[in-house]
Amino acid sequence: MSDAIPEFRKAEATEVGITGSALTSGVGARTWSEVAIIVAVAIVVIGGLEFVLWWREVPDYIFPRPSLIAAALVKEFPLILPHLGYTLVTLFAGFTIGAVIGMVLAAVVTQYPLVEKVITPYILVLVTTPMLALVPLLILRFGFGYTPRIIAVALAVGPMVMINAATGFRRTDSAKIALARSYGATTLQMFWKIRAPMALPMILVGLMIGSIFGLLTAVGAEMVGGGFGLGNRLTTYSSMINMPEFFAVILLLSFIGILIYITFFLIGKKWASWQT
Amino acid sequence: MVAKLAIRDAGKRYGDLDALKGCTFDVADKTIVSIVGPSGCGKTTLLWSMSGLHSLTSGEIDLDGQRITGPRPEIGLVFQEANLLPWRNLMGNILFPFEVKGQKPDMDWIAHLMERVGLTGFEKRMPRELSGGMQQRGSIVRALSLRPQVLLMDEPFGALDAFTREEMNRLVEEIWLETKTTIVFITHSIEEAIFLSDRVIVLTTRPGRVLADYPVNLPRPRSLETMASREVFDLMNRIKADIYGMSSTRSRTAAE
Missing domain, CATH: 1.20.5 (Single alpha-helices involved in coiled-coils or other helix-helix interfaces)
Structure with missing residues (x-):
């Protein structure tokens, strides 16, 4: 017997599904x-x-054999190691600055829809323009040290983190906000207990993409100018046609990239697996 | 009879649309009152106003003679769907209100409630690992853990299958028999409303106002026999007639 009142089902509370796939599912x-x-x-x-x-x-200068690359990696490693360190310092410093600014900006801006609408185009410009293009300009202003590189990396990471984190912070489920409000949650509690955990999967996506863009920018900046870093090694080895060493450096770069990926994959599995 | 909740001429306007207008009734202490009505009759608006989460545009709602102006600790709320936080496990969800309020939870009472709804042993499970019925039982524990005097339930079992729904109805009655918490229950199932309530209130379509108010004087706990009685059958048909009457008037008006 049907005793349901004839009416359309109320639209289900819209839980916007996002694909945190790269974060939480892996082969x-x-x-x-x-x-x-x-x-x-x-x-x-x-x-x-x-x-x-x-x-x-x-010939080796077209494509060196894997065994030669491996040998070069072992032989040159003591020479390359400091440069690996320089690149990691650039990447880590730039990433931290960019990520923190990006996250804070996203958290603040999403609270004010008008402000968000006004600044989003600029953020989009920053996301879509390769920050590498700014490196010669930055070098003119800041010299050949770490400073221009870290700025370039931060500029590449920040907007990418911001745009993803903002998507996360915008996913406000009104039922969950109402739940917290019904218990008298303060604005701060609302942020830390509802908005932030809800945004976390998208923040992690932003950090992951941002870090990969950061690595790209760090190496690119090192190739453009300055006498240190893995990017500098690449230009040096290729100019000397030392292709096995050149490929050894590329191997190291892939290794860093994979390490970054695995790190965020594990963080995502631990903290954002509720998403799936 | 003491009025726990007094709804006085309650009205809510959204722009130039009256969702609720001149709605007046009392909810006696320690009773279960259901509100039924067609879609868009403002029953959810009314319930949210009782919870203090939404404000009325006219009239007022009083709890023990005191006007409700915001969320109150004496009032618990159970939402459509379970509304558990997916990043917390079940116990984390149940302790969430205490965390927000900075209160020490009464773990004995919570353990008792968990036992009562059959969730003992599931404390560490994440919401996605629980069935819809279990999630909703968890949300009932969350609402009752603070020992509210009034429990507002907004179509809590609408998304559940028929069997689970009947099970949940029996559970709500059991809990009520134990705690005698005043319950206001919104539903679009007339059978559910009659099974649970001491009174069923029928609201009209936009603007929502009280069309009919039926007392349900059946012995508790309500059995299958009671629910199959002539009395229940007649009441069900009267409420149905009220609601279908409204929709046919509406379609006639639309046709003209």
């Missing part, structure tokens, strides 16, 4: 046989590359 090997297959494929790919390059007698 992972589950069994030993899967691991074995992955390792076997890697050996075939690298070994095959080694064989083809040797067999076709490809």
Whole structure:
């Protein structure tokens, strides 16, 4: 028997789903046989590359064989290591400054819709313009030290973090706000207990993308000017046609990138897995 | 009969639309009152005004003779859907009100409530790991943990399947028999309203005002036999006639 009053169902409380996919879902090997297959494929790919390059007698300055790259990495590592440090300092300093400013700005601005509408175009300009383009200008003003690089990295990271964090802070679920209000939550409690946790998955997405953009900008800035950093090593080695060493540096850069990815993946799994 | 809640000429305007107008009735202490009515009759608006989360544009709502102007600790609220915070586990959700208020929770009472609704052992589970019915039971525990004098429930079981819904209705009655908390219950299920309530109030469509007010004098706890009685059947049909009457008037007006 249907005793429901004829009426349209009230629209469900709109819980905006976001794709924190890169953060919370990843492919992972589950069994030993899967691991074995992955390792076997890697050996075939690298070994095959080694064989083809040797067999076709490809010159080192076009594409050095993997074994040469590995040897160069081991031999040159003591020389490259300080530069790795310089790059990480640039990246870390620029990322921290940019991320903090980006998050604070997003948290504040989303409270004032008009302010947000006014500044969003500028943030978009900053997000879409490669900050690398500013490096020559920054070098003119600040010299060849860390300063122009850190500024460039912060400029690349900040807007990216801000735009994602703002999306997170805008996802206000009115039912959850009402819940907190019904218990008399203060504005500060509302922020830390409702808005911030709700925005966290998007903030993490912003930090992850921002850090990758930051690495790109850091290396780019090092290539443009100054005598240190992994980017500087790249230009130096390629100008000397030391291609195995050149590729060894690229290998290190990939390694940093993967490390960043894994870090945020783990943070996301721990703190944002409620999303899925 | 003491009026716990007094709704006096309550009205709410949104722009030039009257959602609620001249709504007047009392809710006696330690009773369950259901409000039914077609969509857009302002029943949710009315309930939110009782909670102090929304303000009225005319009239007033009093709790123990005191005008409600904002959220009150004596009033608990159960939302449509369970409205648990997905980033906290069940116990974290239940302790949330205490955290906000800076109050020490009464863990014995909470443990008792958890036992009562059958959630003991699920304290560490995240909301997404719980069924819809379990989530809503958790939200009832959250609302009752502060020992409110009045519990406002806004279509709490609308999203649940029929069986779970009946189970939840029995649970609400059991809890009421134990705590005698005054309950105002909004629903669009007439059967649910009759099963739970001491009184069923029917609201008209826009602007919402009281069309009918039926006492339900059935023995508690209410059994299947009681619910299958002639009395319940007649009451159900009268309420249905009220509501269908409204919608047919509306369609006739629309046709003209």
